[in-house]
Amino acid sequence: MALFTRAPKAEPILGQNRVVAAILGLLTWIIGLLFFFPLFWLVLNGFKEESVANASPTLVFDPTTDRFCDVTATSKWVSWFTELTNLCQPSEVTGGGLLTFSEAFSNSFWIVLISTVLVMILAVPAAYALAIRPMRKWRDVLFFFISTKFLPIVGIIMPVWIIARDLNLLGTRTVLVILYTAMNLPLAVWMLRSFFAEVPKELIEAAQIDGCSLMGQLRQVILPIVAPGLAATALLCVIFAWNEFFFAIQLNPTGASTMPVWVNAQQNFQGQFLAELSAASVLATFPVVIAGWVAQKRMIRGLAMGAIK
Amino acid sequence: MAEVRYEAASRLYPGAEEPAVNKLNLDIADGELLVLVGPSGCGKSTALRMLAGLETVTSGSVHINGVDVTLKPPQDRDIAMVFQNYALYPSMTVAQNMGFALKQAKVPKAEREAQVREAARILDLTEYLDRKPKNLSGGQRQRVAMGRAIVRKPQVFLMDEPLSNLDAKLRVQTRTELVDLQARLGVTTVYVTHDQVEAMTMGDRVAVLKFGELQQVDAPRTLYSAPANKFVAGFIGSPAMNLLDAEDVDGAPGIAGAAIPLEESVLSQLKSQDLDQVAVGVRPEHLTLGTTGIEGEVTVVEELGSESFVHVTVSHRGEPTTLVVRDRGETETGRGDRVKVDFGGPIHVFGSDGLRVEA
Numbered sequence: 161m162a163l164f165t166r167a168p169k170a171e172p173i174l175g176q177n178r179v180v181a182a183i184l185g186l187l188t189w190i191i192g193l194l195f196f197f198p199l200f201w202l203v204l205n206g207f208k209e210e211s212v213a214n215a216s217p218t219l220v221f222d223p224t225t226d227r228f229c230d231v232t233a234t235s236k237w238v239s240w241f242t243e244l245t246n247l248c249q250p251s252e253v254t255g256g257g258l259l260t261f262s263e264a265f266s267n268s269f270w271i272v273l274i275s276t277v278l279v280m281i282l283a284v285p286a287a288y289a290l291a292i293r294p295m296r297k298w299r300d301v302l303f304f305f306i307s308t309k310f311l312p313i314v315g316i317i318m319p320v321w322i323i324a325r326d327l328n329l330l331g332t333r334t335v336l337v338i339l340y341t342a343m344n345l346p347l348a349v350w351m352l353r354s355f356f357a358e359v360p361k362e363l364i365e366a367a368q369i370d371g372c373s374l375m376g377q378l379r380q381v382i383l384p385i386v387a388p389g390l391a392a393t394a395l396l397c398v399i400f401a402w403n404e405f406f407f408a409i410q411l412n413p414t415g416a417s418t419m420p421v422w423v424n425a426q427q428n429f430q431g432q433f434l435a436e437l438s439a440a441s442v443l444a445t446f447p448v449v450i451a452g453w454v455a456q457k458r459m460i461r462g463l464a465m466g467a468i469k
Numbered sequence: 470m471a472e473v474r475y476e477a478a479s480r481l482y483p484g485a486e487e488p489a490v491n492k493l494n495l496d497i498a499d500g501e502l503l504v505l506v507g508p509s510g511c512g513k514s515t516a517l518r519m520l521a522g523l524e525t526v527t528s529g530s531v532h533i534n535g536v537d538v539t540l541k542p543p544q545d546r547d548i549a550m551v552f553q554n555y556a557l558y559p560s561m562t563v564a565q566n567m568g569f570a571l572k573q574a575k576v577p578k579a580e581r582e583a584q585v586r587e588a589a590r591i592l593d594l595t596e597y598l599d600r601k602p603k604n605l606s607g608g609q610r611q612r613v614a615m616g617r618a619i620v621r622k623p624q625v626f627l628m629d630e631p632l633s634n635l636d637a638k639l640r641v642q643t644r645t646e647l648v649d650l651q652a653r654l655g656v657t658t659v660y661v662t663h664d665q666v667e668a669m670t671m672g673d674r675v676a677v678l679k680f681g682e683l684q685q686v687d688a689p690r691t692l693y694s695a696p697a698n699k700f701v702a703g704f705i706g707s708p709a710m711n712l713l714d715a716e717d718v719d720g721a722p723g724i725a726g727a728a729i730p731l732e733e734s735v736l737s738q739l740k741s742q743d744l745d746q747v748a749v750g751v752r753p754e755h756l757t758l759g760t761t762g763i764e765g766e767v768t769v770v771e772e773l774g775s776e777s778f779v780h781v782t783v784s785h786r787g788e789p790t791t792l793v794v795r796d797r798g799e800t801e802t803g804r805g806d807r808v809k810v811d812f813g814g815p816i817h818v819f820g821s822d823g824l825r826v827e828a
Binding site for chain 1: 554
């Protein structure tokens with residue numbers, strides 16, 4: 161996460177052997193690079209010709225942005241961008257199917273935005289109640305929330321599909337908004353509850369004595385304090401909803417679907433598609449990485465909250 | 470202005486065996502500064518929070534200015550509270566913090582600002598009005614918390630250990646400022662502290678609590694000179710009173726083999742009691758080092774400059790026991806010296822029930 165924030169220089173722990181420290185440092189780098197490598201390879205493949213991508217792995221090649229053009233060829237946004245910058249010429253239109261990049265992007269954008277807003281609207285009061293005015297058995301309630309995540313989605317996809325069909329929601333954005341809201345709600349309640357629990361009790365009591373209503377306490381006193389936590393939670397919901405694939409492909413495989421389905425559609429049954437698939441994946445990952453990077457400062461503050469004074 | 474009254478007010482926490490505050494009866498006069506003091510867990514904070522409306526009164530009642538407020542929410546009690554950690558709203562400036570209650574009460578902006586400025590002037594906070602709490606020092610935060618309370622001109626101030634987060638020097642200074650401010654404003658104040666020095670120096674009257682029970686409520690001087698029971702005797706005063714179980718010396722209570730000079734009326738009251746159960750107490754300043762009295766050995770000398778506290782180990786009831794004697798530098802003693810301790814002032818006697826035996 162912290163790409164551009166420098167960590168303070170690590171002080172050697174007293175009594176720790178320098179050699180041990182060096183080995184541990186090296187190990188950290190190796191593990192970090194192991195995690196980073198697939199992503200690196202994905203980006204690299206996106207800039208290759210199909211033939212190069214499918215040949216034996218190499219780091220030496222002529223980079224090209226043509227694959228990005230190919231996968232977005234039918235997209236009206238990107239075509240004007242291509243004309244404007246003259247970065248590349250699309251070779252031929254392959255894959256993609258019915259769903260274009262711009263459609264998938266805007267579908268994803270709206271579905272993620274609306275579901276995240278809904279999640280926050282529903283989760284804030286729930287978390288407030290659980291953290292600040294807990295009732296009896298509140299731990300059981302909290303457990304119930306998270307228990308909905310124990311169930312493998314594949315186990316409930318049939319009934320969900322049937323319900324969606326009966327409600328005429330198959331192939332709509334609405335069904336994904338509903339499911340993503342339900343999917344992220346338990347997580348958001350859990351996260352927000354822990355942020356709310358860190359708000360000093362005295363602040364709420366002071367507000368009470370100052371004559372502040374319940375809504376006033378939430379709006380004027382509590383929310384400004386947990387704002388970083390809200391941002392962190394919302395970002396996580398955005399990431400999960402943006403990347404969700406299973407519900408999208410099952411319930412909404414065609415025109416009104418999202419980025420992951422569009423990425424999946426870059427596979428085809430004739431010819432090679434690895435480079436195009438990589439380029440599409442990079443495009444699909446990009447917004448999330450940007451969002452994460454922009455929010456990282458707030459997010460870290462959110463995750464490290466707890467200053468009373 | 471208002472007087473405050475607790476009438477057999479109790480607070481029993483759900484699941485607890487004993488009430489945190491047990492049948493508290495307390496009358497606080499208009500404009501008085503009453504200090505609630507006691508060791509941690511004695512229920513002093515709970516008692517304050519019952520008055521604030523932050524804690525349910527399980528039985529009995531609480532009155533402010535003659536009105537029963539037992540069931541009223543905090544915002545309807547016309548009180549202001551200063552918290553131990555100040556509880557300043559971190560997202561608001563000093564001015565917004567101080568004006569928050571007025572804003573809730575829908576006081577017009579111009580009037581609100583005038584009142585905030587006035588309070589800021591009293592507390593010397595004018596130049597900090599636009600700062601956020603995180604950019605203030607501990608002492609400044611404490612003053613903002615005070616300011617937030619006085620801006621409202623409430624009927625009662627409630628203070629829950631408001632000075633305990635300050636360093637020692639600032640605490641002493643703020644203590645006197647606070648007393649002065651309270652006297653000038655004339656607002657009835659209930660002040661909670663665990664520090665008996667703070668209680669003694671600040672309170673018009675001091676209420677001592679232990680295990681949720683009120684032990685004694687009196688002016689500081691009375692509390693010091695006539696503690697109602699063994700607990701108050703040991704709790705009030707620094708260094709603490711020499712409080713020992715008495716020795717039977719020829720049918721009268723004594724210390725280390727020496728009979729204590731007691732009035733006849735006290736002795737006659739003790740006639741019916743088992744002397745082993747009787748406790749005697751002498752404050753360090755009422756013991757003297759001299760040529761007569763109980764013999765013992767000096768173990769520690771605490772030198773304070775103007776005076777020193779000499780710890781003398783004597784043999785009492787067959788065991789080595791330490792008596793603390795205040796010495797005003799009249800005698801030169803050091804560790805290991807053999808000295809004699811004599812009585813030079815009032816002696817407190819507590820019967821087998823722990824209560825004071827009055828002359």
